[in-house]
Amino acid sequence: MMSGLLHHLLLVLNLSFRNPQGIVYGYLVPVIFLFAFGSIFRADTPPLLDHMGQIMTITILGGACFGLPTALVAERELGIWRRYRLLPVPTAWLVFSTMLARALIVASSVLVQLALARAIFGTPLPTHPGAALLAFLFVTAAFLGLGYLIAGLADNVPAVQAIGQCIFLPMIMLGGVGVPLMALPLWAQRVAGFMPGRYAVEVLQPCFQAPSPLRGAAFRLGALTVIGLAAGVAGTKLFRWEPGRRSGSARIWVTAALAAWAAVGAIAWQTGQLKPVLAQAGAWSEITEAQIAEITFDNLPNDNDIVASLAPPTLDPAATADLAPKLAAWPPGRLDDAGQSIRHLVALAAIADLSADPREAVLARLIFRQINTEFAPAEARQALAWIILSPEDGQIIRKAPELALYRHPPERLVRQRSVIYAQKYLGRLLRKLPE
């Protein structure tokens, strides 16, 4: 039986590579997308790096939403699946073999894109190939589930195109797959939270940049799993091995599959996963008051907790006599770029806290006082919001010998702790948190 399935897998691959239409859709179109992105984002340094997650998602989405169901439905119309039903092997195994072949085709197409991006645009390869592979598997499995459902719904090959576009186009336009999330209005960013495309990009993109790409990605991977599983179950219920009209229960199963999208989006919204995504690279000044208003201040640690402690506003001047002037003169907090200066100051509070420095609470209060007095209120709000919404952006310091902070905690922890301090500061500036 395994020999048969291996034969089937190899045959599907063989036939795909001998089909001109398959080559066009499987390889040429993804390359065209790569060049389209390359021409739009050629000024980035390095080019395309910030968009590789999108490019990969488009390729996987195309292979899954069009390639897989087109092959399944075309073979069903030819009566090939009727013939397969006569074999002494469960039909589900042949479906799996077909999906595996499609996953391999998509993987090869993605590899071609990565190689061309590297060769032509100089785009770096994923910094974490293992994480990239894992993310690819999750995204591909989820989208193949969708493709399988489309095959169950479509009565013929033209119907595959119609149904596939109903999934493909919204994700391209509003789902953060084609148009970057940061370029979308807030309402569209929230809508994207109800689509798997956003989560696909969000697990693939960090594999090119972030130090720990899949850390904190549990929700996104879970979202892809839930959406893919729901579609896969619905597709199995609607699977047909012979031509003919779909069953009357199609609406129920489509509703069930879409309910998974709705559930994922609702949970993401409720748990604060749908934070506004901002334009990158020093664009903190473009943060709007509407985006700032979206930020929540729930579940912050108390000011006298071990984590992110903050002294009361009334400080003993004698206790700060030595520290305050040094802080006021600290160069990283006095850059021309107010946003980066505030990020450095907040990081200083985070380093002291992570280093368990005895001055941590007092220093945190002094930093807040300095942000309040040295920067325009609007700038302070924007910069703090930037730290919260884009914790990975900007430069970060990990030690400050000028202030006797010599330990250098991991950058990841400094950035995480900076978010908590920024929330505490911004909440107070907005009077959403009590002193």
Add this chain to the structure above:
Amino acid sequence: MRNTPAPSAVSVAGLRKHYGATEALRGVTFEVGAGQIFGLLGPNGAGKTTVLECILGLRQPDSGAIHVHGLDLRTHAAQAKLLTGAQLQGAALQDKITPRQALELFGAFYANPYSAGELLGRFDLGAKADLPFATLSGGQRQRLFLALALVNRPTLLVLDEPTAGLDPQARRTLRTMIRELQTEGRTVLLSTHDLEEAGQLCDQLAILDQGRIIATAPPAELIAGAQAPSRLTVRTAPPLARAGIEALPGVLACTQDGDTWTLDTQSPNRLLAELVRRADEAAAELLGVELRRPSLEDVFLELTGRPWAGAAQPGDAS
């Protein structure tokens, strides 16, 4: 051809199947002896394909029992699959697949298949072995499907309208190949709506009409049992006189069309001899004589009251 009853290769009892409100099969019962070529004969929509698909496990009957070589399909469908090969009606393969690839693929699912080379040679597909399926002619495609049906060395072959849509030469070739399968000891169960094919190829026929078996017997027996008269057509110059023709012994009915007489009779030998004698007496020259014996078409007409051609099926559900 073998007519001797043999151990049952297929046993179908009380098979019923609905498609929505349409009752496609209404208690179909028949037995296929091992080693026979058994034909399911019926017009389009009679239920032939549904019967075969139930036997192949592609459809679940509403009720009734099917046994393949004694194996009950309700409990031993997997084992029965290993003993069965099938060629389905209207089947196709991927345009780009080659006959060799197809045979290797389907053979790979079985423990002891025929090799692709063996089957390509046997079914005269060697020259087309590595060409895409789309380039094969209708006859070559049917031969390939027959080869695919044989790939697992089955003892039972189920063929759904195997010669439909083929030219006469391709039909003859395929019929020869089907007979060869029988000589190897395999049982062949086929469906057809081709009366000539049914009469020439099958040892045993079951006539299916509107989801019911209305007769089961060897073709010759079915025809012999028909009440329809033989039809003798005679052309002479000058034409024979009506009075003389009507007085001939055994004439049941007669019609004249110019110099041609058409006579219905139950005793064609005697009538023909008498006709020749009368023509001699009248100094008339015989220009043509044609005898048409009762056929399966007549059998169908007798059994259903409808002519074979255009025998439309209410609620067509093949």
